[in-house]
Amino acid sequence: xxxxxxxxxxxxxxxxxxxxxxxxxxxxxxxxxxxxxxxxxxxxxxxxxxxxxxxxxxxxxxxxxxxxxxxxxxxxxxxxxxxxxxxxxxxxxxxxxxxxxxxxxxxxxxxxxxxxxxxxxxxxxxxxxxxxxxxxxxxxxxxxxxxxxxxxxxxxxxxxxxxxxxxxxxxxxxxxxxxxxxxxxxxxxxxxxxxxxxxxxxxxxxxxxxxxxxxxxxxxxxxxxxxxxxxxxxxxxxxxxxxxxxxxxxxxxxxxxxxxxxxxxxxxxxxxxxxxxxxxxxxxxxxxxxxxxxxxxxxxxxxxxxxxxxxxxxxxxxxxxxxxxxxxxxxxxxxxxxxxxxxxxxxxxxxxxxxxxxxxxxxxxxxxxxxxxxxx
Numbered sequence: 149x150x151x152x153x154x155x156x157x158x159x160x161x162x163x164x165x166x167x168x169x170x171x172x173x174x175x176x177x178x179x180x181x182x183x184x185x186x187x188x189x190x191x192x193x194x195x196x197x198x199x200x201x202x203x204x205x206x207x208x209x210x211x212x213x214x215x216x217x218x219x220x221x222x223x224x225x226x227x228x229x230x231x232x233x234x235x236x237x238x239x240x241x242x243x244x245x246x247x248x249x250x251x252x253x254x255x256x257x258x259x260x261x262x263x264x265x266x267x268x269x270x271x272x273x274x275x276x277x278x279x280x281x282x283x284x285x286x287x288x289x290x291x292x293x294x295x296x297x298x299x300x301x302x303x304x305x306x307x308x309x310x311x312x313x314x315x316x317x318x319x320x321x322x323x324x325x326x327x328x329x330x331x332x333x334x335x336x337x338x339x340x341x342x343x344x345x346x347x348x349x350x351x352x353x354x355x356x357x358x359x360x361x362x363x364x365x366x367x368x369x370x371x372x373x374x375x376x377x378x379x380x381x382x383x384x385x386x387x388x389x390x391x392x393x394x395x396x397x398x399x400x401x402x403x404x405x406x407x408x409x410x411x412x413x414x415x416x417x418x419x420x421x422x423x424x425x426x427x428x429x430x431x432x433x434x435x436x437x438x439x440x441x442x443x444x445x446x447x448x449x450x451x452x453x454x455x456x457x458x459x460x461x462x463x464x465x466x467x468x469x470x471x472x473x474x475x476x477x478x479x480x481x482x483x484x485x486x487x488x489x490x491x492x493x494x495x496x497x498x499x500x501x502x503x504x505x506x507x508x509x510x511x512x513x514x515x516x517x518x519x520x521x522x523x524x
Contacts (some may be wrong), residue, residue, distance in 0.1 A: 156219065161219070164222070167199055172230040180233050180507065187346055190333075196234065200213055201376060202239065202265070202266050203218050205220050205240040207256075210248075211261040213264075217381065220245070221443040223240070224241065224392070225391050226392055226393075227260070230396070231393070234503070235269055235317075235348075238270065238306040239268075239384050243259075243263065246365060247270070250365050255365070268311045269309055271310045271313055272378055273316070276299070276381065277300060280381055281375075284299070284324060286354060288327065293361065293362055294358055302351055305347065305351045306347065313352065323371060327364055328364075329354075329363070333358075334358075335357035336352065337355070340351045345497070379503065384452070384462045392438075394492070398432055400478075404477070408479075431467075432466075438459040439459045442455040458509075461509035463500070464509065467500060468496065471496045473491055
């Protein structure tokens with residue numbers, strides 16, 4: 149397979165990288181992190197909107213660019229590389245993509261143009277305290293022409309700044325549907341959470357939240373497909389964001405090893421340092437290959453469940469090896485919060501824990517392979 153980007157795709161991703169790099173110098177990131185409120189750079193968000201990058205996941209019919217998942221995943225990767233304080237994965241992957249695929253005309257008109265212009269932030273509540281993402285325990289009870297939602301969601305990314313939250317819930321007959329919920333609606337309570345990387349996440353409590361039939365995502369025949377669609381793309385995007393964070397961690401390490409001297413020699417000249425860095429590079433390339441393969445298959449409309457499980461596993465397991473090697477080779481400066489490496493170390497840890505770490509991905513892969521054997 150050829151995972152090389154076309155010239156047009158490369159130009160889009162280069163533009164994204166330039167804007168994110170210019171908008172996320174370490175001084176600006178420090179300023180945002182020390183300010184009160186969620187970690188969110190509204191100025192950078194506006195620049196991404198002006199460049200048309202927030203419109204990447206939006207169809208052209210709704211003022212978007214109509215790009216594919218491969219381009220969206222590439223932009224997510226560059227957000228991870230720059231540790232940018234913007235909810236791009238949340239809005240593009242968790243919000244715009246499922247709306248574009250399953251939304252009614254009214255839902256698309258209401259949300260997609262606003263997302264493309266940077267006027268609306270969307271996210272999805274995929275995690276619960278003691279439930280698998282595909283089997284939520286949040287309940288959707290019929291109520292006067294609509295449903296009433298009751299339950300608790302944890303670690304909802306960007307919920308504090310979101311205008312729309314996609315909420316999976318189980319109907320009484322066991323079917324799972326995804327509902328469009330206003331985070332400011334009656335019965336919704338948001339509790340900000342302290343997170344590993346300092347990213348804005350919240351607990352979302354739903355107490356009799358009423359939503360109408362127009363707030364269900366997908367036609368009745370498609371309801372069961374919405375949540376797997378979102379989860380597959382979310383896990384692949386998390387792997388791509390981890391790839392970006394690992395890229396920058398290793399780049400910082402290479403630069404540091406070339407300039408830091410011991411015994412009048414750059415430490416890059418020492419064999420032990422070179423071996424550790426080479427191992428990290430091999431891990432990084434494995435993360436890159438598996439993440440791009442998964443994104444490519446999704447973009448091409450091919451089955452990608454196994455490839456996404458493999459990509460997320462590598463992002464979790466190898467990602468930890470990369471950032472730990474980066475910290476160790478930096479020595480004491482690696483844990484200095486004035487130095488940018490700590491952001492990527494913490495980001496990879498949080499991404500590892502989001503929607504299943506290395507072991508759950510292997511278990512999922514085993515289930516998929518067993519299903520194939522049973523069907524053969």
